[in-house]
Amino acid sequence: MAGVEKARNAEEREHIEQETSRVLKGFGRKRQNLIPVLQKVQECLGYLPGEAMTMIADYLDIPDIDVYGVVTFYNQFRLNPPGKHSIRVCLGTACHMKGGYITLDAWKRRLDIGPGETTADREFDLDTVACVGCCTMAPVTVVDEKPEGKVEPTKVDGILAAFEREREAGGKETSDND
C-alpha cells in the first residue's frame, strides 16, 4: 500500500494507538461507520498512519485494503503528517480564472514544496482544494481554516512574513523565559 507512513518511534506509536482506540470506542462495529471513524481519527492525529488504519480495519472486521481504498479515494484524507500551518489554495473556476494558478506557483516557489507535501521543518503543508465557495473573493487561499481573499503573489509574501514575525516573537518569549 503505497504512500502509507508509520510511526517513527515507540512513543509515537503509543500515541497513535491510544488516540485511535479512544475514537473507536465511540462507534459501533458497522461498515457504515468507516468514513466517520476515519474523519475523527484524522481530526485527532492530523493524518492517517498505517497503524491506525490497521486498527480500524480490525475493529470493523474488514480487510486492510478496503480501508486503504476508501482513504485514497477521498481527497480529504491524508497519509502523511500535516505541517503546523496548512495552506489550501483554492482552484475553483472563479479562482483559477482570476489567477489561482499564479498564486499556487507563488506558494510552491516560496515553500519549495508541491501540493500534497509538507515542508522539511513541518512548519507548512501545501494543498489545493476544488472550491471553498468564496468565489467572490477570488483568488482565495485558506490559511489555517481561515479563508483569505484576493491572495496574489505579494499577499503570499505578506502572509508568510506575518508567520515569520509570529515565530520570532514566540522564540523571543521562550528565550526571555530561559
Add this chain to the structure above:
Amino acid sequence: MTTTERTAVAGKFRELKERAEEHCRERWGGRPVIMVGAATCGRAAGALDVLRAFEDEIRKHNLDCPVLEVGCMGHCYAEPLVIISKPGYPPICYGYVNEVIAERLVREFIIGDNPCPEFVIAALEANDMLPSFDDFPRAQYEKKTILQNCGRIDPADIEHYIASGGYAAMAKTLEMAPEAVIDEVTNAGLRGRGGAGFPTGRKWRYCRDTPGRPKYLICNADEGDPGAFMDRSILESDPHSVIEGLIIAAYAIGTRHGYIYVRAEYPLAVERVETALKQAKKANLLGRNILGSDFTFDITLFRGSGAFVCGEETALIASIEGMAGLPRYRPPYPSSRGLHGKPTVVNNVKTLACVRHIMNDGAESFRSTGTADSPGTAVFALAGKIVNTGLVEVPMGTTLRNIIFDVGSGIPHGRKFKAVQIGGPSGGCLPESALDLPVDFDSLREAGAMMGSGGMVVLDEDDCMVEIARYFLEFTQHESCGKCTFCRLGTRQMLEVLTDFTLGQGTIEDLDNLEKLAEEVRDGSLCQLGRTAPNPILTTLRYFRDEYLEHIELGRCPALMCMHLIAYYILPDKCERSCDACIGTCTVEAITSNKKRIKVIDQEKCVKCNTCLTACPPQYNAIVKLSPPSEVPEQ
C-alpha cells in the same frame, strides 16, 4: 391522524410560535440591532474582525444593542455587509464595512442620529430617507423566495426562524394526508434543483409506492461544482428552511430516517446544520412524535470527504454506506433501490428549500413564477469577471443577458464580455450570441450547457477558452472515480491533448481526434460525471474554434493567458526613468534597471506572476504581455 392529534399539532405549534415571538421581542424589540453577514464569503472579507469591532465599541459605550452574526445576503461584491435596524429608521444595509467604519457607525448612528449615508448600500424597506434595494434597477428581475431569510435572520437561533414564519408549513403538512402533500408538490411542478430537473413530486410518489422498509431520505449538499456556492450559502444562512423541507418530504414519503450529506470543504455549513438539528430536536420538531403527532423522524448529518463524484446520487449512497463513492448503473433508481437497498429519495438543498413555500402558499402561487415547464425561481452564484458577484435568485425563464448585465451589472474595468461558463465542469461555455436564451432546464441543454447546480462564471476577453476547457478536464480527470473505461481513460487523453494546445504543441489532427473522443466519452460513460465531462470541450469548440486554431497554428494565446505562450515585456519608450515600482515588487528579482534607467525583464528568471504588470503605475502603463513569446525584441 385523528382530530385530537390534529388540534394537538396546531396547538403545540401555536405555543411554540408565541414563545418564539416573545423571545425575539425580548432580545431585539425597541432597541437598535446590528447584524453582521458572517457566512464563509463574509469571513474571507474580514467579517469576524468587523463583528469584534462592533462588540468592543458597544461594550465601551455600555450600550443596549445586540450584535448578531447572520448569513449571506447575496451581495457578496460589497462584503463585509452589515444591517442596522434602529427604531425610527428603516433597516439599513452597509457595505465594505471595516473596523474603522464599524466604530463610526456605533458613534454616529447607534449613539447619535446620523445614519452615515456615505457607507449605505441601500435600505431594506421603502422609505423617504434612503433608496431601498427595490429602487435598484436589478430589483425588477429578482424574486427572492428561497433566499428571503438569508442574511436577515440569525441562523443559529431557531426562534428567529419560527418568528419569521418558519415551520408553519411543516405544522400545516402534519395535518394533511401524505398523498395530499405529494399532490401539492406535483401540482406545483417543482423540478429538482440539483441540475437534472426531475419532477420532485413524481420521485416522492415512486418512493412512497415502492414496497420495502425502512425508506430513506437524503438531502444532497455535496456541492462539488467549482464556482458554485448556493447550497453553502443556504445552509450557512438559513439551515432550518432545509430541515423543514426534509421533514415535509419525510412525512410525504413515509420515512423515519433522513440524512444531510454536506461537503467536507464547508466547515461552517456543517457547524450551522449541527446547531440547527440540535435545536429542532429540542423543540420536538424532530424526533419522536413530532409536535404530538404520530409522526417520528430524525436526521443524521453526514460529512462528505471530498469527492466530486459523490454529488451523483448512487455514489453518494455508496459513500454513506462506508464505501468508496463509486456510482452504479441506473436503473434501478434510488427511489426503488437506494441506501442499504431500500427505497430512497435524494433531493438537492434548493429543492427542499422550495418545499415550505409550496406548502405555505399553495401550488398555484408557486406556478405563477417562472415558465410553464420550469416553474419557480432559480438561484445562481455569480462569480468571475462580473461587477456584482454574489447570489441571485430570479424567476426561471429570465434571460442570461438580464442576469449578467442587469442584475450583475456587467463586466468590470470596461472589458468586453466573452463567455459565461454555466453548470460547472458538466456545463458549457456560452458566447454572446446565446445571451438571449431564457434560463430554464430545457433551453440550456439545447445550447450545449446545462443548468447544473447553478454556478455561473463570467469570462471576459482576458480569459482563454482553451485554458478553461483544459482546467475543467483537469478537474474531471482528477475526480473521475475510475470505474468505467471511457471516463477513466477518455478524460486523461482529452486532458493531454488540451495541455499540448496550451503549451503550443498541438496539431490540427489532434483537434479532430479530440472532438471525436469527446463525443465518444459523452456517449459511453456510466454516470453523469463522465457523460457531461466533454461539455466544456464541445461547447468551446462549437463557439470558439478560432481560439483553438490560433493556439495550434501560431502558438499564440489571443487572451494572453496560457503561461507558456506569453512573455512579459517592458516598453522602453513608455518606462519612466524615475520609477522603480516593478523592481521592488518583482517576486523573483527578475527586473533590473539598465544604464539609461529603463527597466528590463530577465526572461529566464521571470515566473510570469503578473505582479509587475499590476504594480506599473497606470500613467506609464509600460508593461505588456506578448504572445507568442518570440515577439519580445532582443535586448
